[in-house]
Structure formats: structure tokens, C-alpha cells
Amino acid sequence: MANRDAEVHRAEQAPTGRNASERGGSTGEPLLELRDLKKHFPLTQGVLFKKTVGHVRAVDGVTLTLGRGETLGLVGESGCGKSTVSKLLVALERPTSGELLYKGRDVTTMNRRELKAYRREVQIIFQDPYASLNPRMTVGDIVAEGWSVHPDIAPRKGRLQRTQELMERVGLNPDYVNRYPHQFSGGQRQRIGIARALALQPEVIVCDEPVSALDVSVQAQVVNLLEDLQNDFGLSYLFIAHDLSVVRHISDRVAVMYLGSIVEEGTDADVYGRPSHPYTQALLSSVPLHEPRLRGQKDRILLQGDVPSPADPPSGCRFRTRCWKAQDICATEPPALIDRGQGHPSACHFAEARTVVPTE
Numbered sequence: 001m002a003n004r005d006a007e008v009h010r011a012e013q014a015p016t017g018r019n020a021s022e023r024g025g026s027t028g029e030p031l032l033e034l035r036d037l038k039k040h041f042p043l044t045q046g047v048l049f050k051k052t053v054g055h056v057r058a059v060d061g062v063t064l065t066l067g068r069g070e071t072l073g074l075v076g077e078s079g080c081g082k083s084t085v086s087k088l089l090v091a092l093e094r095p096t097s098g099e100l101l102y103k104g105r106d107v108t109t110m111n112r113r114e115l116k117a118y119r120r121e122v123q124i125i126f127q128d129p130y131a132s133l134n135p136r137m138t139v140g141d142i143v144a145e146g147w148s149v150h151p152d153i154a155p156r157k158g159r160l161q162r163t164q165e166l167m168e169r170v171g172l173n174p175d176y177v178n179r180y181p182h183q184f185s186g187g188q189r190q191r192i193g194i195a196r197a198l199a200l201q202p203e204v205i206v207c208d209e210p211v212s213a214l215d216v217s218v219q220a221q222v223v224n225l226l227e228d229l230q231n232d233f234g235l236s237y238l239f240i241a242h243d244l245s246v247v248r249h250i251s252d253r254v255a256v257m258y259l260g261s262i263v264e265e266g267t268d269a270d271v272y273g274r275p276s277h278p279y280t281q282a283l284l285s286s287v288p289l290h291e292p293r294l295r296g297q298k299d300r301i302l303l304q305g306d307v308p309s310p311a312d313p314p315s316g317c318r319f320r321t322r323c324w325k326a327q328d329i330c331a332t333e334p335p336a337l338i339d340r341g342q343g344h345p346s347a348c349h350f351a352e353a354r355t356v357v358p359t360e
């Protein structure tokens with residue numbers, strides 16, 4: 001990168017040379033704090049006179065903290081609200097209620113100048129790299145696009161060189177700077193998206209299912225690249241996936257989401273070794289095991305029924321319509337996300353650690 005000073009400064013801040021889990025997590029300093037964050041989308045009827053007939057509770061009281069240098073995995077089935085959380089984090093959506101703090105400052109009350117700086121520091125990469133890249137722009141223009149809003153980051157003169165350095169850093173041939181997105185493979189397109197995010201020297205990157213659309217072998221390459229970049233630049237990641245196996249390798253902590261809220265949160269050892277929420281246990285039981293001798297030892301849990309509509313979630317515990325442990329209290333009292341003796345928080349009245357997959 002041309003701006004070597006900034007790069008060196010970032011690299012010095014970063015605990016280099018080791019991956020996220022080896023570092024043992026964040027430095028403890030919270031960068032992003034979500035406090036009872038909610039996003040309800042109005043459900044309307046009528047063509048001329050739109051009438052609100054209900055709300056989709058896409059995100060319904062999410063409390064999470066992302067520490068500096070940390071990777072927080074966020075996992076849950078399709079439609080549980082993961083992308084809505086990511087859009088709230090990058091200020092593409094405004095929360096219905098709750099707080100979103102960045103370095104202690106409430107993002108929802110930031111003025112235009114502060115919001116502009118925030119949007120630079122908190123970047124996003126998307127699941128579908130093709131849809132998120134403008135097909136009529138060259139890679140060079142895509143990577144450099146953010147500099148027109150934030151010209152202070154890259155002086156106009158050295159931009160081409162800077163773009164090519166970024167391309168090289170993410171594993172793309174810098175000679176392809178004038179090519180278009182369709183001339184690249186899926187994995188390469190995701191690298192373009194990563195270069196575009198890096199160009200703005202962010203503190204945080206929200207990764208919304210960045211590898212879900214890629215082949216398994218390419219997934220590992222992109223995850224490795226993200227880990228390397230984290231080590232080099234001291235980045236913090238919120239890493240979203242619908243499969244627990246994907247986030248395992250990269251996350252320091254994992255939060256499991258079901259129908260708009262977090263049901264369990266903990267370290268790798270907590271969530272994979274001692275899951276205590278029935279939903280986490282069911283999700284884990286569907287993760288494929290690569291070690292053939294361990295496969296027979298997996299606890300098989302088949303979930304009944306579909307995910308209820310977020311426009312009309314079940315009373316009490318939202319998981320109760322699919323839970324084999326549900327009792328009367330589950331229909332009347334929403335279980336708080338607290339530690340009930342398992343050493344990490346779980347939103348279940350009857351939280352109980354259960355080994356679902358053998359520890360490899």
C-alpha cells in the first residue's frame with residue numbers, strides 16, 4: 001500500500017503472526033456494542049393507501065460486543081436476521097430501537113461528518129461478490145471508488161499504484177486492474193470485494209456470509225486470506241455464516257441466532273464442546289464431520305417443523321415450537337440470555353450442556 005505509515009501503524013497495533021484463536025480473542029477493548037438492538041420492518045397492505053398491518057421482527061433485541069482484533073462468528077438459519085444485523089452495523093438500516101455504540105459513541109445520534117467517518121471505519125463484504133460489484137466498472141475503479149468519498153486516504157496521484165498494491169495483497173494479479181468482474185472466478189471476485197473494503201483502511205469488517213457461495217476449497221483460501229489480513233492490519237470481524245463449521249476456524253467467540261435474537265454465546269470450546277441450548281445442539285448435529293472414525297459418535301438431532309414467521313413469532317421462547325424439551329413455562333416466559341451454570345450464556349430455561357459432536 002502506498003500509505004505505508006498508516007499500514008505500519010496498523011500492523012504495529014496488531015498482534016501479528018498468529019491467527020485469531022491463537023491470540024486468545026480480543027484485547028478486551030469493545031469496538032462495537034449492540035444493546036437490545038431491534039429492527040422491525042412494517043408489513044403493509046393496499047396499493048394507493050398503504051396501511052401497516054404488522055411488523056417483521058427481523059432483529060428483535062440483539063445484545064453483542066465485538067472487541068478490538070476479535071472475530072465474532074454469528075450463525076443461524078436463513079431468515080433469522082443475520083443480514084439485517086450486518087446492515088444495522090454498517091448504517092445501511094436504522095434501528096427501530098436499542099443502542100449501537102462504536103468506541104462508546106451512539107451511531108444513531110452521530111452527525112453527518114461522524115457518520116461518514118464511521119462508514120469508512122466499518123466496512124462490509126457480501127455473500128454474492130458478483131451482485132455486489134458493479135459489472136460496468138473495472139476492478140481498478142471498484143477498488144478505488146471509496147477514495148472519491150474519502151480523498152484524504154489516497155492522494156489522487158498515486159491511486160493506480162495503490163490499487164495494484166491492494167490487488168496484490170489480496171492475491172489478485174495487479175496487471176488485471178482494467179478487467180471487469182465477469183472476467184474473474186467467484187473466489188477472485190470475493191477478493192475484489194475484500195480489496196475494496198481494505199482500501200478504506202477500516203477497523204472493522206462485517207463479513208456477511210463471504211464464503212457461502214464458494215466451493216469448499218476456495219472457501220478455505222478466502223478464510224485464510226481474511227485471517228492474514230486480520231493479523232497484518234489488526235482488523236476486527238463480525239463473521240456471518242449459516243453453518244457452524246465455517247465460523248469455527250476463524251472465530252474467537254460464536255453467537256447463535258434464532259428468529260431475531262441470540263440464543264447462545266461463547267467461545268469455541270463452549271459452543272462446540274458444551275452447547276447448552278437445544279437449537280445450538282441441533283445446528284451442531286447437522287455439521288458434517290470430516291474425520292470418518294468420529295462420524296458414528298455424533299448425536300443426531302432432527303428438528304421438527306419450519307422456522308416460524310418473524311412477523312408472528314411464538315410467545316415465550318421462540319424456539320418452543322421446534323423444541324423437544326419445551327414445557328409450559330416456555331410458552332409464557334421468554335428465557336433470558338444468561339449463564340445458568342454452564343459457564344456461558346444460553347437463552348433456555350432448561351439449559352444443559354450436551355456433547356453433540358466428539359471433540360476431535
Ligand SMILES: Nc1ncnc2c1ncn2[C@@H]1O[C@H](COP(=O)(O)OP(=O)(O)OP(=O)(O)O)[C@@H](O)[C@H]1O
Pocket residue numbers: 041042056057058076077078079080081082083084085242310
Ligand atoms: N427490507 C425488508 N423489508 C421487510 N422484511 C425484511 C426486509 N429485510 C429483511 N426482511 C425480513 O427479515 C427477516 C430476516 O432477514 P435477513 O435477510 O436479515 O435474514 P438472514 O439471516 O440474513 O437470512 P439468509 O441466511 O437467507 O441471508 C426475513 O424474514 C426477511 O424476509
Ligand code: SF4
Pocket residue numbers: 277278279317318319320321323324325326327330335347348349350351
Ligand atoms: S426455553 Fe424451553 S422451548 Fe426454549 S429452548 Fe429451552 S426448553 Fe426449549
Ligand SMILES: [Mg+2]
Pocket residue numbers: 082083084208209
Ligand atoms: Mg443474509
